[in-house]
Amino acid sequence: MASFEVKGGNKLNGEITPQGAKNEALQIICATLLTDQPMVIHNIPYIRDVNQLIELVQDMGVEVTKLKEGTYRFHAINVNLDYLASAQYQQKAASLRGSVMLLGPLLARFGRSRIPKPGGDKIGRRRLDTHFLGFQQLGAKFNYDIKTNIYDVDATQLQGTYMHLDEASVTGTANIIMTAVRAKGTTTLYHAACEPYIQQLCQMLVRMGAKIEGIGSNLLKIEGVDTLGGTEHTLLPDMIEIGSFIGLAAITGSELTIKNCRIDQLGLIPHMFQRLGIQMEFKKDDIYIPAQDHYEIDTFMDGSILTVADAPWPGFTPDLMSIVLVTATQAKGTVLVHQKMFESRLFFVDKLIDMGAQIILCDPHRATVNGLNKQIMLRGIRMTSPDIRAGVALLIAALSAEGTSIIDNIEQIDRGYQYIDQRLNALGAEIKRL
Ligand SMILES: CC(=O)N[C@H]1[C@@H](OP(=O)(O)OP(=O)(O)OC[C@H]2O[C@@H](n3ccc(=O)[nH]c3=O)[C@H](O)[C@@H]2O)O[C@H](CO)[C@@H](O)[C@@H]1O
Numbered sequence: 001m002a003s004f005e006v007k008g009g010n011k012l013n014g015e016i017t018p019q020g021a022k023n024e025a026l027q028i029i030c031a032t033l034l035t036d037q038p039m040v041i042h043n044i045p046y047i048r049d050v051n052q053l054i055e056l057v058q059d060m061g062v063e064v065t066k067l068k069e070g071t072y073r074f075h076a077i078n079v080n081l082d083y084l085a086s087a088q089y090q091q092k093a094a095s096l097r098g099s100v101m102l103l104g105p106l107l108a109r110f111g112r113s114r115i116p117k118p119g120g121d122k123i124g125r126r127r128l129d130t131h132f133l134g135f136q137q138l139g140a141k142f143n144y145d146i147k148t149n150i151y152d153v154d155a156t157q158l159q160g161t162y163m164h165l166d167e168a169s170v171t172g173t174a175n176i177i178m179t180a181v182r183a184k185g186t187t188t189l190y191h192a193a194c195e196p197y198i199q200q201l202c203q204m205l206v207r208m209g210a211k212i213e214g215i216g217s218n219l220l221k222i223e224g225v226d227t228l229g230g231t232e233h234t235l236l237p238d239m240i241e242i243g244s245f246i247g248l249a250a251i252t253g254s255e256l257t258i259k260n261c262r263i264d265q266l267g268l269i270p271h272m273f274q275r276l277g278i279q280m281e282f283k284k285d286d287i288y289i290p291a292q293d294h295y296e297i298d299t300f301m302d303g304s305i306l307t308v309a310d311a312p313w314p315g316f317t318p319d320l321m322s323i324v325l326v327t328a329t330q331a332k333g334t335v336l337v338h339q340k341m342f343e344s345r346l347f348f349v350d351k352l353i354d355m356g357a358q359i360i361l362c363d364p365h366r367a368t369v370n371g372l373n374k375q376i377m378l379r380g381i382r383m384t385s386p387d388i389r390a391g392v393a394l395l396i397a398a399l400s401a402e403g404t405s406i407i408d409n410i411e412q413i414d415r416g417y418q419y420i421d422q423r424l425n426a427l428g429a430e431i432k433r434l
């Protein structure tokens with residue numbers, strides 16, 4: 001288990017470029033299995049989850065060639081489905097959430113697939129019903145072996161149909177789209193997730209020859225095709241990293257320019273941080289955060305306490321709630337952080353409370369933060385990173401704190417943030433990997 005030793009209190013300064021998006025990378029890498037033609041993907045982040053998925057498809061027989069930093073060629077000309085029965089596959093695939101999206105492409109192209117119960121953050125129940133209900137409606141048979149925790153799907157003929165998803169699951173929508181593009185006939189998908197990464201996936205599939213209408217909405221019409229060809233694709237910048245850098249700049253009073261943000265794809269993210277009182281300027285596609293000694297949380301228009309709540313896109317992403325929460329600990333004012341989508345993601349506030357933050361955990365979904373307005377700084381302590389976003393929230397807290405902190409279990413942070421210690425140290429942070 002690796003740890004970060006963080007000396008807090010430094011103001012950072014300079015420019016930082018967000019990495020390619022983790023959650024888009026996971027979808028896109030799985031989609032390369034849909035064709036026997038080569039695919040070239042740019043802006044792939046060097047992070048644990050993505051590296052593990054690349055290793056997994058390589059183990060299956062996909063030829064993966066690194067063309068340059070962040071650019072890989074995937075060629076799924078030979079795929080060894082027997083590998084899915086191996087203990088090694090079951091152990092590796094179980095270590096990340098994104099592996100669940102291997103199911104759709106393999107089912108679509110080879111008529112069968114399997115996956116062990118996928119890993120990812122332990123942030124509450126993470127059911128997969130949407131995925132399997134969707135596969136079943138397309139004509140697949142589904143089996144879950146409770147003893148081995150293995151899910152199997154197979155189909156002799158996938159047939160397009162109308163379906164109304166039980167929830168707008170992101171990976172569920174990606175899986176169903178990747179199956180429907182090669183099913184017979186038309187699939188109409190209502191209540192689909194429609195976040196930018198799903199739009200990117202659809203646009204790439206269209207370039208491969210798929211027929212998809214309604215991209216960007218929650219109503220997709222997919223006309224199945226027999227084959228898909230290769231293409232090139234560039235991942236968006238990671239919007240969760242961008243939000244993390246905005247929060248980091250504010251709490252440490254740093255002047256930062258976040259480069260090439262694809263601001264047009266960020267939805268409510270800048271707005272939510274602005275409501276915490278953080279000033280920012282949009283300079284072409286860069287977000288400039290001036291050094292700010294204080295930032296004051298807005299109220300609702302009737303003067304009542306602001307609530308920040310998550311929701312499926314185009315709502316505010318649940319993956320930035322921990323960052324909003326930690327950023328608010330040094331704002332002036334009060335905010336209610338309401339994490340609706342996951343039930344165990346706020347427990348890390350205990351560590352912030354130990355550092356001196358004023359937070360009341362009302363219940364597993366809601367925490368009230370009373371900002372300290374930088375009158376009292378947080379204190380460095382030793383803590384463990386429970387999940388990827390809480391891990392980064394703790395790193396941000398530690399960078400703003402007086403004294404030194406140790407953060408254990410930073411493998412969680414490495415799942416999704418590329419060379420984060422080196423990139424922040426280049427801006428003036430003092431983070432040592434132990
Ligand atoms: C690898 C990957 O891409 N992971 C992301 C993906 O996970 P993933 O696809 O696993 O998440 P889902 O979208 O399936 O669901 C996330 C949570 O939100 C709840 N839910 C979902 C839809 C809905 O309409 N109502 C609702 O309450 C689900 O029950 C679940 O608790 O999307 C999540 C939601 O943006 C992100 O946090 C994860 O980082």
Ligand SMILES: C=C(OP(=O)(O)O)C(=O)O
Pocket residue numbers: 022023049096097098119120121319388389416
């Ligand atoms: C919850 C997350 O990831 P995963 O779905 O991979 O666990 C996340 O990226 O915040």
